[in-house]
Amino acid sequence: MEHIVVTGGAGFIGSNLALTLQQRYPAARITVIDDFRSGSFKNLEGFKGDVIAGNLAEMGLGYYVDASEIDAFFHLASITDTTDHDQYRQTHDNVEGWRSILNHFAGEKAALVYASSAATYGIGGGINRIDAPLRPANVYAFTKVQLENLAARYVADFPSQQVVGVRYFNVYGPKETHKGQPASMIYHLAQQIQAGKKPRIFKYGEQKRDFVYVRDIVDGTILAATTQLEGKFDPKHGRVFNLGSGQARPFNDIIAILNTTLGTKAETEYIDCPFSFYQPHTEADLAVTTAALGYKPAFTLEAGIADYFKSGWLVPA
Ligand SMILES: NC(=O)c1ccc[n+]([C@@H]2O[C@H](COP(=O)([O-])OP(=O)(O)OC[C@H]3O[C@@H](n4cnc5c(N)ncnc54)[C@H](O)[C@@H]3O)[C@@H](O)[C@H]2O)c1
Structure with a gap:
């Protein structure tokens, strides 16, 4: 190129x-x-x-x-x-x-x-x-x-x-700070925890998304x-x-991983979901992507959040 x-x-x-x-x-x-x-x-x-x-x-x-x-x-x-x-x-x-x-x-x-x-x-x-x-x-x-x-x-x-x-x-990682509200859930929950607040997710955090680094x-x-x-x-x-990552992970996992990565013990605050319909589960099927492009994601949610933290972009601006 x-x-x-x-x-x-x-x-x-x-x-x-x-x-x-x-x-x-x-x-x-x-x-x-x-x-x-x-x-x-x-x-x-x-x-x-x-x-x-x-x-x-x-x-x-x-x-x-x-x-x-x-x-x-x-x-x-x-x-x-x-x-x-x-x-x-x-x-x-x-x-x-x-x-x-x-x-x-x-x-x-x-x-x-x-x-x-x-x-x-x-x-x-x-x-x-x-x-x-x-x-x-x-x-x-x-x-x-x-x-x-x-x-x-x-x-x-x-x-x-x-x-x-x-x-x-659902993409997360360094250089999303400028997005404000549309930034990833991982970014926002990390900000709440680092501000000493309880991270807020919809009851009871079992909803799953394909978070990809x-x-x-x-x-x-x-x-x-x-x-x-x-x-x-x-x-x-x-x-x-x-x-995507090809894996759906529950919101509760993000908070557990952030607590481990940030060295905190934040407790979750579960709030009512304001939407009449809220997708309980999304997950990328990667079979065709792998066959066509040879794509294989390398980062688990744990590894992605650890790398994000190491980059310095997850801490408050
Ligand atoms: N971040 C995610 O989780 C996610 C998920 C699905 C799809 N996408 C897609 O990935 C792409 C990048 O998203 P992102 O998360 O980096 O968002 P972002 O808002 O950070 O980046 C979008 C960029 O496009 C620029 N832009 C918008 N309209 C423009 C226009 N008409 N002309 C020139 N520049 C314009 C913005 O200034 C911004 O820099 C987008 O197409 C988005 O729809 C992102």
């Missing part, structure tokens, strides 16, 4: 991706595009590439990026606050940005990778198989379904070209490009893949 673009590169996952790519491909020219609506320049400390500030839904990508030069284009930019219910803003900014990228790269050699979400499964919980029906429960998830639909149409129109979508599950997500996202570039990608597996 010599020429790489990462959109959303000032954000949580995008900055981890951009900095990992810089480490793995030191000779590559890496460009970040971000409009900083939720990202932060602080995440890009040590980044030596180019940073373009722009809203992908409105900027003229052609002015900045020569599509014929790019080897890999990672599209992670998105409104990520799922409680933003402005249907026009979410759909316009998330979908139009992706449409203009696809139009710009039509017929080019670049490997395109884009971030979708486990939120596309919506109320269909349990073990999420990639072919399960998509039932988005909010407009954010709806826009991710639109990204997948657009990508499918693009590949039908330009069959020689590859584009791979990755549905991220950002370093695994970065590895899986890079694999989605390298399998294409190395000619190893076989579309018989599909073109959208789950990226």
Whole structure:
């Protein structure tokens, strides 16, 4: 990979991706595009590439990026606050940005990778198989379904070209501090414990989620490009893949692990769940992802939280 673009590169996952790519491909020219609506320049400390500030839904990508030069284009930019219910803003900014990228790269050699979400499964919980029906429960998830639909149409129109979508599950790790409320549950519970408060979770903490460490997500996202570039990608597996840990862990486990990692003895405060429906269980089925991309997550929840703590990003800012 010599020429790489990462959109959303000032954000949580995008900055981890951009900095990992810089480490793995030191000779590559890496460009970040971000409009900083939720990202932060602080995440890009040590980044030596180019940073373009722009809203992908409105900027003229052609002015900045020569599509014929790019080897890999990672599209992670998105409104990520799922409680933003402005249907026009979410759909316009998330979908139009992706449409203009696809139009710009039509017929080019670049490997395109884009971030979708486990939120596309919506109320269909349990073990999420990639072919399960998509039932988005909010407009954010709806826009991710639109990204997948657009990508499918693009590949039908330009069959020689590859584009791979990755549905991220519940990602946690360094450089999510800027997100505020939408940051991971692990981040928030760690902040509560370190502030001397009781960590608060819904009664009685048995709900399970697939929590996945950002370093695994970065590895899986890079694999989605390298399998294409190395000619190893076989579309018989599909073109959208789950990226998670492949394990569902109860909320109670997070508090136990945080207590061990932080050396605390915080007691849990169980609160009523305010939602009429709350998913009891989500879990990424990784069989197809492993077959198609060779993805195998390396971090258990214990190892991920320990590494997060070691990074210095879990302590209060
Ligand atoms: N964090 C998770 O658990 C998770 C789960 C599922 C999917 N995802 C997806 O992963 C991607 C990265 O998420 P994140 O957690 O790093 O969130 P984030 O909010 O930290 O990063 C998103 C970045 O995109 C930028 N951005 C938003 N709209 C833009 C636009 N129109 N033009 C240019 N830049 C824009 C923001 O400023 C921000 O820096 C997103 O596509 C998100 O939907 C994340």
